[in-house]
Amino acid sequence: DADVTQTPRNRITKTGKRIMLECSQTKGHDRMYWYRQDPGLGLRLIYYSFDVKDINKGEISDGYSVSRQAQAKFSLSLESAIPNQTALYFCATSDYRVGTQYFGPGTRLLVL
Amino acid sequence: GEDVEQSLFLSVREGDSSVINCTYTDSSSTYLYWYKQEPGAGLQLLTYIFSNMDMKQDQRLTVLLNKKDKHLSLRIADTQTGDSAIYFCAEIPGSTDKLIFGTGTRLQVFP
Numbered sequence: 001d002a003d004v005t006q007t008p009r010n011r012i013t014k015t016g017k018r019i020m021l022e023c024s025q026t027k028g029h030d031r032m033y034w035y036r037q038d039p040g041l042g043l044r045l046i047y048y049s050f051d052v053k054d055i056n057k058g059e060i061s062d063g064y065s066v067s068r069q070a071q072a073k074f075s076l077s078l079e080s081a082i083p084n085q086t087a088l089y090f091c092a093t094s095d096y097r098v099g100t101q102y103f104g105p106g107t108r109l110l111v112l
Numbered sequence: 113g114e115d116v117e118q119s120l121f122l123s124v125r126e127g128d129s130s131v132i133n134c135t136y137t138d139s140s141s142t143y144l145y146w147y148k149q150e151p152g153a154g155l156q157l158l159t160y161i162f163s164n165m166d167m168k169q170d171q172r173l174t175v176l177l178n179k180k181d182k183h184l185s186l187r188i189a190d191t192q193t194g195d196s197a198i199y200f201c202a203e204i205p206g207s208t209d210k211l212i213f214g215t216g217t218r219l220q221v222f223p
Contacts (some may be wrong), residue, residue, distance in 0.1 A: 004154070035213075040120060041215060042116075042200060042213045042214055042215040042216050043155070043213040043216075044213075045210055045211075048210065050209075058210070090154055090155070092154075092155075098204055098209055098211055099143050099145050099204055099211055100145075100157055100160075101157070101211060103154030103155045103156070104154050105152075105153055105154050106152075106153070106154055
């Protein structure tokens, strides 16, 4: 079984809809991250959490929110989706070694 | 700023060497990393180098670090079609606890 799983893997939604992307991990890591990937822009950090009670904004948090329900679960919400949120979204985890991150397979989101 | 820059594309013939370059901005970064993203998958850590090293070799991979120019490179010897992927360099700037990724270089290997 994969160490970091993301659901759904693909999602098509309409402008204005609320959607949630979920991430679960079995690595026992305290730290979890959400990134988005756009062609030519690399990965940009949306939010990160260093433990269940810790939530931090990344460089592009506007329009997104997160919830750390448990050590193993970190969800990303788009309260009112817009087309420029169309992207590939990745969840990742790490222990205290922030540079060594383990990524999920990604969620491809299309906002119409 | 915290921009980590890479060229977007590289195309090489199978069996040749590939060199992927990266320019980072924070000279206080302690470690620098290379991640690989295969089609349809998430990123995987490929290798890393400590900032007090100039070179690190791991089988077909050679990482070179030029701290003076803030330049990092990844050389893949005897490039195979399975090496076709997007390669990201990354750093943790000294003032943060976040991993900053470059724009990624898409390596295409042709027969």
